[in-house]
Amino acid sequence: MISEWYEMIKARKWMKKNIPFLYAWHAYVGHELDLFEAFKKSHTIDYVANKQDISKDLLQSWIEVGVAINHLKEKKSGRYKVNRRLLLPKRNSLSGTLLKEMMELHIPSLLSYPELLKTQSKIRFDDKKHGEIVARTSRLIETIAYPNYKKLIKDGNVKSIIDVGCGHGGYLQRIAQEYPHIQMVGIDKHPHVVESAEKVCESLANVDIIHADVNEWSPSSKENDLVMMNNIMHYVAPDKRFDLVSKMSKWLHKKGKIIIITPVRNSEHGKEFSAVFNSFFSAHSNLHTLPTKTDLETIANKLGMRMRQFDPIIKEGSWYVAVIENK
Structure with missing residues (x-):
């Protein structure tokens, strides 16, 4: 009898813990079908x-x-209306895109863990299917991270500047418009992403977009001021990261810098999100x-460089900016 009561208490506990998910689920459905806009008026x-x-019943x-x-x-x-006091996601908004990524990518991947553990297998990320969602989410990071670039x-x-994994060219566009004297090169290996970046930057004379694999490409000049790596560390195998950063360090003059923006594992801030992100x-x-702070420091030290800056840009998500330079 006592064990049954104990199980009931545990069941109630987990029911309560699931309540916050309803907020995300409800916002996701409303965002996807423009229902918040539909009920903007009663x-x-x-x-x-x-x-x-x-469906009426659903x-x-x-x-x-x-x-x-x-x-x-x-x-x-019998009329209903959106509660305007709440910050609900609008169609095609960055908050809505972040919600979409969570509900369509992260949660399904986490729910697949039992099967993946049993079969000792993994799923494959479909860049063609989900690349646009991820790119739009990256723009949220871009908005927050941009002041770091302005300061540098x-x-x-x-x-x-060389932007490795330039994506849709958001950083390049922002910098080029504000600093037209800076010559910039963006490189990405995904053709559909490169096509989008070319359209975004086609009117910018100081930006060149190149479709190439960074492992097979090098710039004509080895005297660059800044190399950017934004949100690409998780695309590079841990045992290949040193080689990649080493190659990029050779593109810089003595006072040049490498800036890396990435979520960080086992970080001081945002440990819960970092752990879930890493599980995805x-x-x-x-x-x-994901790399740890120690991983990034080790890469810098092995290159005879130092990590000058390591600061959180989104504490809740354990997103950090790391700046590596010569000692």
């Missing part, structure tokens, strides 16, 4: 279901959850574990 369930050609269920968690409020005559550019009198990467055959 409407009935029938009206929205008919207008958007969606919409009813979604509405009930929304009212229960205060995302929505019930008005008169100002303090170091930067005139040339570990579940994929073509992604790799």
Whole structure:
């Protein structure tokens, strides 16, 4: 009897722990189907279901959850409206994209762990399918990290930059527009991403976008001021990271710098998110574990360089900026 009561207490505990997931699930569904926009003004369930050609009974269920968690409020005559006091994601917003990545990439990968553990297998990250989601999420990091680049550019009198894994060219575009005197090269191996970066930067005379594998490419000049590595460390196998950074260090003059922006494992800040993020990467055959601060310091020391800066840019997510330079 005592054991049954104990199990009931544990069951209630886990039910309560699952409540926060309802907020993310409800926001995700609302974001994907523009339901928050649909209920921006008070409407009935029938009206929205008919207008958007969606299931009435499932919409009813979604509405009930929304009212229960205060995302929505019930008005008169069976009408419902978004609770404007809450910061709900808008269509194509960065917050909505981050939510989409979590719900469509991270959570499904974590739920696959029992099967992956039993079969001793891994899943493969589909860049063509999910690359755009990840790229849009990277723009959120870009917005927060950009002041670090401005400071480096100002303090170091930067005139040339190489962006390794430039993605859709967001950093290059920002820097080029504000600093038209800086000559920049962006390199990426994914053709569809390169095509997007070329469109973004086509009007910028000081930016060249190159489709190439960084392991097989080198710049014509070895006297560059800054090499950028933004959100690419998890694409590089741990035993290949030293070789990559070593190669890039040869592209710099004596006072040049390498800047690495990445989530960091076992960090001082954001340990919970860092652990989950690392679990996501570990579940994929073509992604790799996150570096630790010690890993980055070791790479710098082996190159005869030093890690001048190591600061969090998003503490909750254990995102850090590391700056490596010659001693």
